[in-house]
Amino acid sequence: MDQIIHPAPEGTRTKAIPGSTEITALFFDFKTGEQINAGTDARVTVKVGDRAYAMPRRRIGHDLFERGGIDVVGFPAGPCASPREPRLDLDRLRSSSIVLSQDSSGKRPAWCVERLTLLVKLALPQEPVLEFKHWTDLGWLDAAHPSLALQEGSTPKLLHA
Numbered sequence: 001m002d003q004i005i006h007p008a009p010e011g012t013r014t015k016a017i018p019g020s021t022e023i024t025a026l027f028f029d030f031k032t033g034e035q036i037n038a039g040t041d042a043r044v045t046v047k048v049g050d051r052a053y054a055m056p057r058r059r060i061g062h063d064l065f066e067r068g069g070i071d072v073v074g075f076p077a078g079p080c081a082s083p084r085e086p087r088l089d090l091d092r093l094r095s096s097s098i099v100l101s102q103d104s105s106g107k108r109p110a111w112c113v114e115r116l117t118l119l120v121k122l123a124l125p126q127e128p129v130l131e132f133k134h135w136t137d138l139g140w141l142d143a144a145h146p147s148l149a150l151q152e153g154s155t156p157k158l159l160h161a
Contacts, residue, residue: 025075030116034068
């Protein structure tokens with residue numbers, strides 16, 4: 001049986017913005033739990049619709065996804081991406097499935113995810129970065145449950161390997 005994870009109650013932060021507004025970048029803001037062995041050495045990926053965003057394992061000076069850490073990773077979107085990809089707007093993002101996963105590689109692959117916030121940079125004159133969606137208390141991703149479905153408008157569910 002899938003474990004049900006409760007999303008943060010505030011939901012999407014972009015409801016008042018027209019759905020046709022183009023997104024020029026996506027940012028993934030992760031908080032790893034404080035528990036012993038909460039960090040991961042596995043490869044982390046967030047799949048948004050049909051596009052997979054592979055997170056780096058390291059940044060200059062430190063490993064990502066370490067116990068108690070906050071890591072923000074950004075990617076250009078749509079025509080700003082390299083290679084170019086189809087235009088991404090809020091309507092398309094709102095209808096896309098979102099899946100957080102780790103590949104169970106490395107010495108310590110299990111990962112306790114305390115929070116994931118998806119931020120978007122919009123193609124507007126002031127180019128704001130806004131919170132699109134925020135999930136809390138996501139829990140452990142491990143070999144038995146390497147992925148977590150975070151579709152907009154639904155309750156996140158752990159997916160079996």
